[in-house]
Amino acid sequence: MKLTRCDANPLLTPEDLAPTDEGLEVLCTLNPAAVKFNGEILLLVRVGQRPVPAEGCVSYLEHDEQTGKREIRRISVDDPDLEIRDGRGCYLRGKMMLSSLSHLHIARSRDGRNFTFDPAPAITPTTRYEAYGCEDARITFIEDRYYITYTAVSGHGVTVMIASTEDFVTFNKRGLVFPPYQKDVVIFPRKIGGKYFCRHRPYGSEFNNPSIWTAASPDLMAWGSHEMTLAPIPGSWASERVGCGGVPIETPQGWLEIFHGADQDGRYCLGAMLSDLESPHKVLSHSTDPVFEPETRYELQGVFSSCVFTNGLIADDDGTLTVFYGAADRVCAAAVSSVDDMVAAAMR
Secondary structure (H helix, E strand, O other): OOOEEOOOOOOEOHHHOOOOOOOEEEEEEEEEEEEEEOOEEEEEEEEEEEEOOOOOEEEEEEEEOOOOEEEEEEEEOOOOOEEEEEOOEEEEOOEEEEOOEEEEEEEEEOOOOOOEEOOOOOEOOOOHHHOOEEEEEEEEEOOOOEEEEEEEEEOOEEEEEEEEEOOOOOOEEEEEEEOOOEEEEEEOOOOEOOEEEEEEEEOOOOOOOOOEEEEEEOOOOOOEEEEEEEOOOOOOOOOOEEEOOOOOEEEOOEEEEEEEEEOOOOOEEEEEEEEOOOOOOOEEEEOOOOOEOOOOHHHHOOOOOOEEEEEEEEEOOOOEEEEEEEEOOOEEEEEEEEHHHHHHHHOO
């Protein structure tokens, strides 16, 4: 009972999109949110751009809140305070600088396999909380509107923003819904007991590893009633961290979710989880083994190797479940199963 890769993988690569400005290049197209809209499947893709590499230095992009423009910053590779750990960024005097500045860009498809990017980005950094980028969106349709939660990164920390749209042409940023350090927020597709619910993922500390939490809200902006929901599983494929995926699917057995987990070596896999329909902070069961693991070249080699990460899925009326995912933090891909099979996997 595992997900099966689509033959068309990878669906989107950095070569499929031109950079927004001269002097930049697209480093990654990854971690897409997914939704059906007007007969199409839309992916809201995280697109990471970086300056064209220059010899003898590390370059990175930053949104300047004073000028409202993207600025190129450069650090000499000889700087003794510079440390490079992996492809996602570098550290200068202990402060992380991301290797790319991300925005969110829509790709459209009629068949769910062949996608074309819109001419212009959908959501770009415009506030001081997005100076280092907009990342890893989730899309929930609720009460005649589409709500988009995404990670906003800046020197003020890693936070979560919410935006809304009715047509996927115009987007209204509503503001921050969680302070630092938070990410991986997805809104449930209906009210439960008269309140909105979401999953969120606080960062880890000396006392805890990153875990999935649940919160409630009267208005989608003020969140409270926080409950710890799923912690990392010692000695397993998800021993170091866990985080939510795409929008939960309502089934007779409970809310079905495809979540991610990572082990102590930073290898990311996917699992299945069921939670109570009326008390979604209560986990009923979750898969013991991964339902999906990095195995192909495009999942094993990239900006961050050995990684599959999902924040978008689509359940068809016939029960087919398509999970759209980012592979090795570089490309978009998809895998297929059924809702019933994933429910069964969550019970093992």
